[in-house]
Amino acid sequence: MATSTTTLQEPFVELSHWNRNRSSNKEANETIPRFSRENSGPDGEDVVIQQLLPADGGPAAWRLLIAAFVFEALLWGFPISFGVFQDYYSKQPEFEGSSQIALVGTMAQGLCYLGAPLSAMLTKRFPKYHRQQIWVGWPICIGGLVAASFTSSVGGLIATQGVMYGLGFIILTYPIICMIDEWWIQRKGMAFGIVACSSGASGAVMPFITSALLEKYGYKTTLQATAVAMVLLTGPLMPLLKGRLPPSEQSAIARVNWSFLKKPLFYIYALATLIQSLGFFFPAIYLPTYATALGLSATEGALILAIMSVSQTLGQFAVGFMTDKKFPVTGLVMGCSLMATIAVLAIWGLAKSLGLLILFSIIYGFFASAFSPLRVGMGRAVSDDPSAVVATYAILSFCQGIGNVLVGPISSVLLSQRSILDEYAISRFRNVVIFTGGSMILSGIVVIPWMLWPRQKGAGSSPG
Structure with missing residues (x-):
């Protein structure tokens, strides 16, 4: 029947x-x-x-949000704290002198950006298999850490701690995002804000734990211990990762209004995002190494990263709030780019003490991280269609991922082999600092033509 x-x-x-x-x-x-x-x-x-369980509250909705918070805090917090590993690997005999160490962290993060459009499309195309996607991605992530503990070459670290880990994370993260989207409707901004906070919270703690483990036990034991901790802390939460809506028997990709592709402003924003991403990741990767070159301890290097993580969280909340309040997105891009440029060229380049590095991490973390929440505002500026906002977000994430992956090759060209404390950026990091500052200011400059370009009033979707 x-x-x-x-x-x-x-x-x-x-x-x-x-x-x-x-x-x-x-x-x-x-x-x-x-x-x-x-x-x-x-x-x-x-x-x-x-019939459905209640949205925007209730035990099931909160259980899902708590589980998503923990997954994001641990699984995304680990790669964004790679600067501690970067500093440690650069001092080990088997890795010392390699210019490709940065590729380990950039591949783990870059795949999460570059894979965003494809992962989002597949997740939308096969809603019945969201939980299966998580069960596929989760062991790949953890397996990447275990495999990395048995390698003794930079190439092996890139393939395991980099590519394997990043691939696993991008497979599991978009199903979780879809589940949050289902459970939280009227309070969606709050829900995604809580999850976004998680990586900043873990970033304030994880560098200290990782640094202590590396100093006492080495990278092999640290990676294995991290893998075990992730299994114990996230494994029991797997049953809580459930969608609210019944999976469709006939999967269909939601229609997207692609008219934003005809608007020059979208390409201006994409170019600004790409240029900014070329320099954005250098401080998080090299600040611990920079601190070590100044004679600071590994713990002090971890402290700098932790403070930057907290500042990034505050900056993302503040800029996200301003975009919701219809602040002009183009003006926010220019302002944040200018402040990040000043922080890089005037503070990082001249920093010779822990205090100045902390000041830099606060200012840079707050303003440079703003491009993440600004992607939502950029989408609103080029289209009123909610589905188009999701599409623009994925494409702009892809643009940021390009810069992330290129950090390794670029740094191998920019880094010098000698450190001279009395020179700008202690000589070794001079080119890195100048390149980072240049990318920050150029990302703000490219949006200026849009502000000067004469156009019909009311043509845009929202203040650009």
Whole structure:
């Protein structure tokens, strides 16, 4: 006997087409428990009626958000704290002198950016397999750390701690993002803000733990201990990672309004994002090494990274709030780029003490990290369509990933082999500092033509 799903009238949701009509039913599903029953339809069909658990609150929604917070804090917090490993690897005999060490961290992070469009598309295309995606990506991540502990070459670290880890993370992260999107509707900004905070919170703690483990036990034991800790801390949370909406039997990619591709402003934003990304990642990777060259301890180097992580979290919240309040996105791009440039060229380049490096990490972390929340504002500036905002976000993430992956090759050209404390950026990092500052200011300059370009009033979607 055939079975069909009924179309429920308000205040219910039409479950069989949720992905197409979800935006028009946001208020429809706030306080309804899930259950299902079968009735006989007019044509003798079995009619299955399904209802949903409450959104924007309730035990299930909070359990999912807590699990997502922990996954993000541990699995994304690890690669963004790679600067501690960078400093350690550069002093080990088997890796010393290699100009490719930075590729380990940049590949782990870069794949998460470069793979964003493809991962988002596949996650949307196969909603029935979200949990299976997580079960595939999770062991790849952890396996990458275990495999890295058995390698003794930079190439092996790039393949395991870099590529393998990054691949696993991008496979598992977008299903979790989709689950958050389902459970949190009216309070979506709060939910994603909490998850975004997690990496900053872990970034304030993880460098100290990692640095202490590396100094006492070496990288092999540290990687194995990290893998075990991730299994113990995230494994029990796997059952909590569940979507709110029933998976569609006929998967379909949501329609996207691609008209933003015809707007010059989108390409200006994409170019600004790409240019900014070329220099953005250098401080997080090289600050511990820079601190060591000044005679500071590994713990002090970890402290600098921790402070930068906290500052990044505050900056992302502040800039995200301003974009929600309709501050001009182009003006925010220029202002943040200018402040980041000043921090790099006037503070980092002249820093010869822990105090100045901490000051740099606060200012740079706050303003340079702003391009992440600005991607949402950029999407709104080029299109009013919510689906287009998601598409622009993925494309701009891809642009940032290009710069991330290029950090390794670029740094191998820019870094000098000798350190002279009395010279600008202690000589060894002079080219890195100048390149980073140049990319920051140029990312702000490229948006100036849009502010000067005459255009019809009201043509844009929102203040650009």
